[in-house]
Amino acid sequence: MNNNIQDFTEEENDGYIKIDRYNESKIASIADHYKDILAQIGENPEREGLLKTPERVAKSLQFLTHGYDINPEDILRSAMFKEDYSQMVVVKDIEVFSMCEHHMLPFFGKAHVAYIPNGHIVGLSKIPRVVDAFARRLQVQERLTNEIRDCIQKTLNPAGVAVVIECKHLCMAMRGIQKQNSVTTTSAFTGQFAKETTRAEFLRLITANLH
Template identity: 45%
Template sequence: MTVLQKSGLEENIRDILEILGEDPNREGLIDTPKRVAKMYKEVFEGIGVEPATALTTTFDSEGYDGMIVVKDIDYYTFCEHHLIPFFGKAHIGYIPNERIVGLSKFARLVELTSKRPQVQERMTEQIARSIHEVLQPTGVMVSVEGQHLCMCARGVKKPGTSTVTTVKKGSFLNDESLIREFERSIASK
């Protein structure tokens, strides 16, 4: 984000405060436009970055063909419909074909998909597709749990509700035993 763009964002935040009836010159709000612009730069840093770039370094699986599960990856993102947060956990399971990736790369992949205005369904698909395309595993399954403030704090106001989205590719599409193994893995503590 260029200085001019950041400045324009700060001015727009200031305008929003005025439209809402606030005085952007009062002590508590003087630096708010600057802080909000800085926060937006951070939380939307994934815009324009292809999520699959998180998986660029792969390794030989050395014959390992069992399921690999990385679970409870925290994420925070913004609903693209209301620009308010939703957050939760992502769970990733895959069966390598010939290539594996460092486990921390899955956290980075989730991070890249969440650092943009998002919907949970697309985020789940982007994670699964990136893994499927880069690693070409036998199968991949991704489950994302989310709590959406647009549902909990406004509108229908149903706090405590959560949404679960799941994408299956390859061998996970038709193999119920793999699906159950993945589900048991993410349910265990």
């Protein structure tokens, strides 16, 4: 890892770090560009309210894209356990915050993830962390859905994986077509979830109010 990076959170025992880290040289470079951008849009980057804005934006971008510094497979491997359990494991309503790579505007919503163990289970908190690791990059929702599915399938080798993501996209709400209430849903399945009955059970569980 770059020695110029400063960590502002504690390292956890599983080798995964909740990233709130800044590369000071990159901050300075990105901030300089944003200072120019402020001037280009007709603002005065020297006025009081904007003096620290370029630096704040640079730090914000580093946080919002810190997934590039994380290996999601390592997150799963840090908490894999042999277990004789072969029924569906579902983690639903995982908050998703990402940035559209086309306009660099946020999209956000929920992810629902399930897998059917095949000799190994994984610590439940690792599933949301994998979602975050891929979401904290410039993304399109379709690729994000596939990346989560493929990572879990490759690392755990389960009997099947299911991922459904529902998000609102500010690139649709704030500009362009300007439809504030539209929601985009994407899905990806492997293995046993290719069967209609298994997929239907998963969809029933993520829509049921069980808690």
